[in-house]
Amino acid sequence: MKYYHVDVFSKTPMSGNGLTVVLLDEPLPDQDLLSITKEFNQFESIFLYPMENGMFQARIFTVQEELPFAGHPILGAGAVIHKLFYADNSTIDIPFSLAERNILIHSEKAEQHFKVKMNQGAAAFVSTIGSAEHCRIAGALSLSLDDIDKDYPIETVSTGLPYLLVPVNKNIEKCRISCSDFELFLSGYGAKFVYVFDTSTLQCRTWDNGGAVEDIATGSAADPLCAYLVKNGRAAQGDIITLHQGSYVGRPSVIKGCVDSRNEVIIMGDVAFFATGTISI
Structure with missing residues (x-):
């Protein structure tokens, strides 16, 4: 082979x-x-x-x-x-x-x-997580509630794999999975994996659910994030959205995406x- x-x-x-x-x-x-x-x-x-x-x-x-x-x-x-x-x-x-x-x-x-x-098709917006859960989510990621950007919602979005999208405005470099059964934890929010992103830089991070391996660049997570940003008025249909990932493991990567006029997500x-x-x- x-x-x-x-x-x-x-x-x-x-x-x-x-x-x-x-x-x-x-x-x-x-x-x-x-x-x-x-x-x-x-x-x-x-x-x-x-x-x-x-x-x-x-x-x-x-x-x-x-x-x-x-x-x-x-x-x-x-x-x-x-x-x-x-x-x-x-x-x-x-x-x-x-x-x-x-x-x-x-x-x-x-x-x-x-x-x-x-073309990933239209995103499915699975759920919006109420603010009462934000402290619990922050703790599972070794963050404090103050690190969560309150101007952005926490949502589970999917274009094939459901991701819990967690917006932060500081300390993304400190983010680590600190939950003993993180896969079960995420399932409570309808998610398979987590995708943490800095709202000012669009620097993103995700891991295997054991927290042992950080992914370098994740197309299946970038798609939901692009759809999320358009849905929440942080980008417009047709805008090329540039995401950054992998910097914390020495493999900086650039993912580009957009949401077209049919609300379908294109990843590049x-x-x-x-x-x-x-x-x-």
């Missing part, structure tokens, strides 16, 4: 969010896919099956579990497919099929990298190629 290591949300290798894209020769058991993901030890790996019914079948794994959707794996896989199968095309639309949805991405070849974007990112190889199992 061939694999490609790409860096997403960056124009140059060894920055942005690393990703392993594995081209499967044949289906493998779920445990093997999880074990391969653990071996590469990226935040996520994506496995691509041969095209079927005009679509590339894909599965996405973290080192802990399979995800129904994630943003940067789809963008990175789109660049790999463009380079491998459509090298003569300067631009190409590529359809993906995941377990629960189909996604069409658009890839454009640049000089040394690829520019990839995808650069993809750079770092390495390729063969899996020998």
